[in-house]
Each structure stands twice: as C-alpha cells, then as structure tokens.
Amino acid sequence: MHNVESPAQQARWSRLVDQLEERLDELAQAFTTKVRDIPEYGESQVTVQEIRDTARETFRRLIRGLKGTHPDSRDGLLEFASDLGAKRAQAGIPPESLTTAVRLDFSILWAELLEIATPEDAILLASRVDKVWGVVDEFATRTHTSYLTERVRMAQEESSIQREFVARLFNQSTPSVETSAQVASALGINADSRFALVAASGEPGARLRTAISRFTSNTTARQKLFLHESGGNTYAFWALPATRTRSADSEDQLPPPLADLPCGYVPEVLGLRALPAAARTAESLAALLRPRDTRPLSADSAWPRLARQALQDSGMDLAAEIEEALAECRGGERERLLETVRHYLSTGNITVTSEQLFCHRNTILNRLNRFEELTGIDLAVPAKSARLIVAWA
CATH class of the missing domain: 1.10.10 (Arc Repressor Mutant, subunit A)
Known part of the structure; x- marks a missing residue:
C-alpha cells in the first residue's frame, strides 16, 4: 500500500522549503561556525569568507534539489559537488575532515526544518526525511568521489615531477650546487642532509620497487623514500634523521620494508650531490650478492668481497x-x-x-x-x- 500525498501536503512542503531558502544566510553561518571547530579546517588556507560563501551556495543548490522543480537542479548540484571536492583536495583538507564537514549539511538542514515546522507537520516531515537524506547523500558522495579523484591526480603529478628531478640528479656524475638545490626543493628535503641509499637489479630490483610502492602509499608513513631506475638497476634513497645516532649495525637504520631485502646498501651519504657516487657503490655491492644473502649488503660487511673481486679482476x-x-x-x-x-x-x-x-x-x-x-x-x-x-x- 502506497502513501500518496494530498495537494495540501505538497503545498505545505513547498512552503517549508521556501522558508528554508529564505534562511540561506543563517544556514551558511551555522555551517561556518561548526566547520571551524574541525582543526584541519581551522588551520587550513580556506578562508572563513570562502567557507561561508561555499556553504551558502551548497544549501541553495540542496534546497533546489529538495524542490525538484528546476530542470537542471540535480545536474547543477552534482557539478557543484565535483568542483567542491576538487577544491578541498587542492587545499589539502584531510579526507576525514571533509567527510565530517559534508555530514553537517544534513543535520543543519534538518534542524532548520524542525525549527520552522509546526507540530502538525510531524507526519509530513517523517514522510520526507528520506528525500532530504537522499539529496544530501548524493551530494556528499559526489563530493567525496571528486575529492579522491583529485587527490590521485595530484599524487601522480607530484610523483611525476619528483621522478624528473631525481633523474636529473642521478644523470650527473657530480651534480652542481644549483641542481641539488632544485632537486631538494622539488622533493621537500634539505640538500645538505645525510642520506642512505640502496640498489638492486633483477628479481631483488622488482621486490625493491614493490616495497617502495607499498611504503609510499601508506598514508601513516612519516619517512619519504624516493625511487630511481636506470640501466636495469633500481635505486631508493631517503633522508636520515638529524638526530640519528651512529650504530655499529647500520642495518638497524633501514626502513622496515628494506630490512630483509637483498640489495647493495650505502648507510650514510653526505648531501644530495654525493648520491650519484653512492649509487655506483651500491650497484657494485649489489653485484656481489649471493643466493644465500637475504639482507642488504654494505661495505662494512662486504669489504672482503669487494677486495677479492678487485684482486680477481687484476688476475690475482x-x-x-x-x-x-x-x-x-x-x-x-x-x-x-x-x-x-x-x-x-x-x-x-x-x-x-x-x-x-x-x-x-x-x-x-x-x-x-x-x-x-x-x-x-x-x-x-x-x-x-x-x-x-x-x-x-
């Protein structure tokens, strides 16, 4: 059995929605006040005025969606949601904060409806709650989808730019001060920091690429690992903590995904300009790996192998x-x-x-x-x- 609203109920609903539209400024102010309590919004580059203006336009379009009379109301709402999601991604708003903010739309709209409704409207509101939730949820879903799409695009663009600068660094045997400064700026690191580097080829190289990919996709990972591939070799390097203490066992300083990976390992490199030379050292160490090796091989542990190889190359x-x-x-x-x-x-x-x-x-x-x-x-x-x-x- 289906409930069919009477013309009187439909007229009353239209009047309530019209009253909502008359309160756009109040709705926008309520949203602005609440969203500023979300730390990431309060500390972001999104200004209070922009939040208020965006909230006003959001509620205007949501209310138009509740009316359902305008021919392009739904398309316009979803287009606005897509634009909003992309803008919030570009502003660096965390996904959890965006979700919290968007969820405010329903609670604020519904609270305002209850404010302007009379006790006689209870049955009408109960019959319309799904409608209100559906319009807001569709808006929220499109906003979130657009946000994630933009985050992926930004990450890919950033990764591509970083790869170009890393390649520029490694393509020079001794990079200039200017080059190292440009690379440091692009990667968000200090050119004069101390770094560590590993190198691998073949199957260990594939494992190294997979390990770096998984590590960098982990949003909770605080350490940045940078990847470079050249001549069949895969290299990874990272900045060492400024407070890092020297350890007798340099393998203690390895990031978790690399601790059990057979590769050539240079545990300390003084500055970005020294990385290309360190890469050649790590490549030589990787060439000395044996089937039984299951961990990174550094010069400290492999110096006898290096010496023996050099002597054999000399015919001794x-x-x-x-x-x-x-x-x-x-x-x-x-x-x-x-x-x-x-x-x-x-x-x-x-x-x-x-x-x-x-x-x-x-x-x-x-x-x-x-x-x-x-x-x-x-x-x-x-x-x-x-x-x-x-x-x-």
Missing part, C-alpha cells in the same frame, strides 16, 4: 694460492687447519677458539703454527690475516 687469486700451499697436507690435516683458522679469524682469541673446538690451547697454537709454516701467513699480523679474510670472502 689468493684463494688458489692458499689451496696450493695446503696441498701437501695429508689425511684430515687440511680440514683441521682450515677449521681452526676460520674459528680464530672470527674471534681473534686462542682461548675462545680452543673452547669452541674442544681442543687444548696448545693444540690450537700448534695448528696455527703449522698453517703459517705451509702458507707463510702469520695470523698474529693484521695485514696478513686480512689477506686470508679477503681470500675466503
């Missing part, structure tokens, strides 16, 4: 020389010597080594002496023990 193979020197070992002597030397290199302590291998201290000393006799490497001499570390990197 220290590992082969040591293997040749141990060739005269018989039985299990070679294995015992290598085990003892590796343990000693990791501790630098005879007593600890003997405890780890469950051998007498003199046994350890005898093995180390035998190793020196065969290879000529005295492990008590740092320069010679370093040679062994490089050989076994």
Whole structure:
C-alpha cells in the first residue's frame, strides 16, 4: 500500500522549503561556525569568507534539489559537488575532515526544518526525511568521489615531477650546487642532509620497487623514500634523521620494508650531490650478492668481497694460492687447519677458539703454527690475516 500525498501536503512542503531558502544566510553561518571547530579546517588556507560563501551556495543548490522543480537542479548540484571536492583536495583538507564537514549539511538542514515546522507537520516531515537524506547523500558522495579523484591526480603529478628531478640528479656524475638545490626543493628535503641509499637489479630490483610502492602509499608513513631506475638497476634513497645516532649495525637504520631485502646498501651519504657516487657503490655491492644473502649488503660487511673481486679482476687469486700451499697436507690435516683458522679469524682469541673446538690451547697454537709454516701467513699480523679474510670472502 502506497502513501500518496494530498495537494495540501505538497503545498505545505513547498512552503517549508521556501522558508528554508529564505534562511540561506543563517544556514551558511551555522555551517561556518561548526566547520571551524574541525582543526584541519581551522588551520587550513580556506578562508572563513570562502567557507561561508561555499556553504551558502551548497544549501541553495540542496534546497533546489529538495524542490525538484528546476530542470537542471540535480545536474547543477552534482557539478557543484565535483568542483567542491576538487577544491578541498587542492587545499589539502584531510579526507576525514571533509567527510565530517559534508555530514553537517544534513543535520543543519534538518534542524532548520524542525525549527520552522509546526507540530502538525510531524507526519509530513517523517514522510520526507528520506528525500532530504537522499539529496544530501548524493551530494556528499559526489563530493567525496571528486575529492579522491583529485587527490590521485595530484599524487601522480607530484610523483611525476619528483621522478624528473631525481633523474636529473642521478644523470650527473657530480651534480652542481644549483641542481641539488632544485632537486631538494622539488622533493621537500634539505640538500645538505645525510642520506642512505640502496640498489638492486633483477628479481631483488622488482621486490625493491614493490616495497617502495607499498611504503609510499601508506598514508601513516612519516619517512619519504624516493625511487630511481636506470640501466636495469633500481635505486631508493631517503633522508636520515638529524638526530640519528651512529650504530655499529647500520642495518638497524633501514626502513622496515628494506630490512630483509637483498640489495647493495650505502648507510650514510653526505648531501644530495654525493648520491650519484653512492649509487655506483651500491650497484657494485649489489653485484656481489649471493643466493644465500637475504639482507642488504654494505661495505662494512662486504669489504672482503669487494677486495677479492678487485684482486680477481687484476688476475690475482689468493684463494688458489692458499689451496696450493695446503696441498701437501695429508689425511684430515687440511680440514683441521682450515677449521681452526676460520674459528680464530672470527674471534681473534686462542682461548675462545680452543673452547669452541674442544681442543687444548696448545693444540690450537700448534695448528696455527703449522698453517703459517705451509702458507707463510702469520695470523698474529693484521695485514696478513686480512689477506686470508679477503681470500675466503
């Protein structure tokens, strides 16, 4: 069974809506007062006058929508909502604040209707509440959709501009002061800050891109990570906190998405101008990664690999020389010597080594002496023990 309003009810509703339209200034003032209590609006660049003027136009169009007599009332309302959503996105109003503000429209309109209505209008208002809510909700939905669309467009535009400036930085072996200042301004960072940088290629490079994308899309993330791709390599860098303390383990300073990612890692870069050189270092470190590596590789932890690679590139193979020197070992002597030397290199302590291998201290000393006799490497001499570390990197 459907309720059909009488001509008298329709006429009364039209009169109530007309009275609402006569109170546009009061409606706009009520909205302005309430919306200024929302912190982000109170602190935004949107002026009180603009809020009041926009509120007045909003209510005028909503009331026209309630009348439903104007042929383009709905289209005009939705077009205005789209424009409003885009403007609020450009003004930097947070989405939660926008939603709170738009929700005020219904409560203010309904409160004003109750103010001008009489007790005899109760049934009429009850039959019209869905109409009022529907018009306001459609307006709010279009405003929010337009807001989100504009936010996405702005983010894409900002990201594109940032990528251009980052590329300009990395395309110079030694960027000028002017270039670094321009890049810093575009990225919203200090050109003289300290930075960290990672590099990866292939499958780790794809993982790095995914990790950065997820991290940057997290609106709660406070740290900015910047991405650059060139020559099959993916690079990411970020500014270090001014209060950052030096840590013996530089991996403690990595952003969460990078802590378990195999990549080349330069933990400290002094200023934007030094980033291209740091990128080349990180690229070299990434080339030294092995299948068993599951974390970033820095020069502190990979220096033996770097040294070994440099020596091999020069035609020197220290590992082969040591293997040749141990060739005269018989039985299990070679294995015992290598085990003892590796343990000693990791501790630098005879007593600890003997405890780890469950051998007498003199046994350890005898093995180390035998190793020196065969290879000529005295492990008590740092320069010679370093040679062994490089050989076994």
